[in-house]
Amino acid sequence: xxxxxxxxxxxxxxxxxxxxxxxxxxxxxxxxxxxxxxxxxxxxxxxxxxxxxxxxxxxxxxxxxxxxxxxxxxxxxxxxxxxxxxxxxxxxxxxxxxxxxxxxxxxxxxxxxxxxxxxxxxxxxxxxxxxxxxxxxxxxxxxxxxxxxxxxxxxxxxxxxxxxxxxxxxxxxxxxxxxxxxxxxxxxxxxxxxxxxxxxxxxxxxxxxxxxxxxxxxxxxxxxxxxxxxxxxxxxxxxxxxxxxxxxxxxxxxxxxxxxxxxxxxxxxxxxxxxxxxxxxxxxxxxxxxxxxxxxxxxxxxxxxxxxxxxxxxxxx
Numbered sequence: 001x002x003x004x005x006x007x008x009x010x011x012x013x014x015x016x017x018x019x020x021x022x023x024x025x026x027x028x029x030x031x032x033x034x035x036x037x038x039x040x041x042x043x044x045x046x047x048x049x050x051x052x053x054x055x056x057x058x059x060x061x062x063x064x065x066x067x068x069x070x071x072x073x074x075x076x077x078x079x080x081x082x083x084x085x086x087x088x089x090x091x092x093x094x095x096x097x098x099x100x101x102x103x104x105x106x107x108x109x110x111x112x113x114x115x116x117x118x119x120x121x122x123x124x125x126x127x128x129x130x131x132x133x134x135x136x137x138x139x140x141x142x143x144x145x146x147x148x149x150x151x152x153x154x155x156x157x158x159x160x161x162x163x164x165x166x167x168x169x170x171x172x173x174x175x176x177x178x179x180x181x182x183x184x185x186x187x188x189x190x191x192x193x194x195x196x197x198x199x200x201x202x203x204x205x206x207x208x209x210x211x212x213x214x215x216x217x218x219x220x221x222x223x224x225x226x227x228x229x230x231x232x233x234x235x236x237x238x239x240x241x242x243x244x245x246x247x248x249x250x251x252x253x254x255x256x257x258x259x260x261x262x263x264x265x266x267x268x269x270x271x272x273x274x275x276x277x278x279x280x281x282x283x284x285x286x287x288x289x290x291x292x293x294x295x296x297x298x299x300x301x302x303x304x305x306x307x308x309x310x311x312x313x314x315x316x317x
Contacts, residue, residue, distance in 0.1 A: 043196075091236060114280070134174040154175045
């Protein structure tokens, strides 16, 4: 038995059919939620503020994954909401999430990059886990592997669903992408956790560069049946290139703007070298709650010790 046959697509609990794809996707979302909440607290922001981003952004992102798929694959409008037929595109979710974060940041008067640097870490983690849902559904793979010496996992994956593709071995793109996004999530998490220096936006730009480059390389090599090309345009490839260019431009903007304002690419020669000194809550009246997770505690221990006592007294009163 090969790896593709180890898991069925669904299982039954008390007569209810539960699909592994959904379980894996939801698991990725929950873990991403925990990681982003932790990073918000770490980088001197309220977890309540993240809840606002989450409650508004998640539904928009989910709807946009479906809309992007339907529009770019030429699905008739009457079938857009036939969810039982499947069809989602992560690019749509990225676009929907991006605009929702921009919108919430604007109305909450939050630095978009400061919030984005935390959110993209969870997004990468969710994408990494979510790709295993594609494994269960036998999706997201490359061209056929004809060399028998390479017909083993993780180089290749055995596709047995004749509805998806002819029985055989194909390059395991879902695994490649999962490992790239997991590695990126770890690196960006470490940067967000240990590096308080300006400018905000490094993680956000890096996300678009890493994911855009990954998809730009993989899209032309994917199995033809899974390429979104409504109207003869390879939309996933087009948007992958757009993400890559956007990420590079964003990184240049962030660094150049910081050098212009602060006198250096990273940190500051002109003032406060940290981009996360000011506490940001979900409301103007929210009182800052300081704890050992908050990276600012290690930078200004005396300040936060005093503040912590003040908060304690306020709560007691």
